[in-house]
Ligand SMILES: NC(=O)C1=CN([C@@H]2O[C@H](COP(=O)(O)OP(=O)(O)OC[C@H]3O[C@@H](n4cnc5c(N)ncnc54)[C@H](OP(=O)(O)O)[C@@H]3O)[C@@H](O)[C@H]2O)[C@@H](O)CC1
């Protein structure tokens with residue numbers, strides 16, 4: 001199944017879930033059979049009759065692999081196991097013993113069009129080097145398709161870092177939960193299509209993959225003010241604010257006011273004013289194209305100390321500090337990319353999800369850390385993660401997102417919900433816009449994305 005709404009765990013959290021499951025009476029072998037059945041199902045779907053090489057490592061990831069090999073062979077597939085090590089214990093030992101098909105040493109394993117990677121999972125404890133690294137490079141180069149069991153071998157399950165070789169996957173079947181390492185570091189490129197099977201584990205976590213939102217349409221008695229006035233504060237580079245204002249208008253705002261020295265508006269429906277009335281605005285966006293001069297600093301300071309719900313993006317992120325954010329009496333959403341985040345909170349260590357959660361806790365704001373995996377983190381410790389289309393990495397798409405966040409904040413008055421809705425709609429609009437999109441293309445697709453969520 002696709003990973004939408006799936007829980008995201010650290011390796012330690014996963015082991016705690018596994019221990020609780022055993023404490024309730026499930027045996028290790030039962031859980032492994034469940035995992036293997038899911039692996040065999042996916043491997044069969046991808047193999048479409050081609051020969052399969054199953055790689056079995058020395059731990060429980062290897063146990064899953066041997067059990068999956070048995071199920072695949074029983075279903076009529078041509079299966080060879082390439083094995084590493086031989087100190088299996090517990091359920092993995094039983095699964096290894098139950099495999100009666102051809103087994104060769106990993107170093108001698110024949111290249112096959114389909115590889116199922118059960119070398120190492122969340123128990124990777126050191127870099128993959130030497131003979132193992134040579135073998136996986138050879139087998140990867142010859143394979144048409146690699147399915148990773150739980151996580152691509154060589155990735156750190158928490159950070160996605162790869163200190164040594166990695167067996168890059170075309171698809172990964174995460175067992176029980178998505179692991180943080182699927183979504184960051186080298187994990188972004190090495191995971192391939194991310195699938196998850198619950199394998200009977202009821203995993204609870206407030207760190208989850210972002211699910212498609214349900215968006216509430218306006219009520220029949222709503223008018224432009226009750227639906228929420230969005231103020232967009234322009235500055236030195238007015239194009240960015242115009243882009244954000246367009247996105248705010250298409251994102252379901254009742255009314256968009258663009259305050260800028262430049263009187264040009266992107267749509268007739270967007271109103272230009274010298275100033276935004278803080279008492280009328282349901283949400284104000286400060287930052288896109290604001291500049292960083294004294295005037296920008298004063299503008300930023302004025303909004304920071306206001307009682308308005310704020311979205312702070314772009315240049316404004318360089319003009320605020322964490323303590324002032326934490327003192328704000330009204331909701332705040334920050335939308336930094338990695339560089340802006342590092343300036344404000346310090347460079348994120350390997351685990352970006354942990355870094356975003358810590359930043360949200362310190363600033364008492366919703367933090368939308370943009371990137372190959374965008375993390376939406378709240379001060380209460382909840383987070384949502386999504387992998388937006390790579391085509392979004394082009395100028396101006398951040399301004400569109402910021403405008404959209406402001407629109408959803410004005411409409412919902414619920415900052416975490418607003419950020420989740422906006423990030424989902426932004427990614428969906430990008431898919432609707434298609435490859436080689438430019439930021440200006442995105443706003444017109446937002447209403448179609450919203451229509452899918454009603
Ligand atoms: N949690 C769950 O709910 C479920 C978990 N399940 C499965 O269990 C997997 C975790 O299993 P696991 O804990 O046995 O660890 P695993 O990844 O197999 O590796 C450990 C072995 O590898 C060795 N080793 C490590 N690095 C190495 C290197 N670079 N080069 C060489 N050797 C290296 C390490 O050696 P050691 O460090 O002990 O010397 C040890 O022998 C998990 O990913 C999932 O697939 C499912 O069955 C059911 C539900």
Ligand SMILES: [K+]
Nearest residue numbers: 117120151153
């Ligand atoms: K693996």
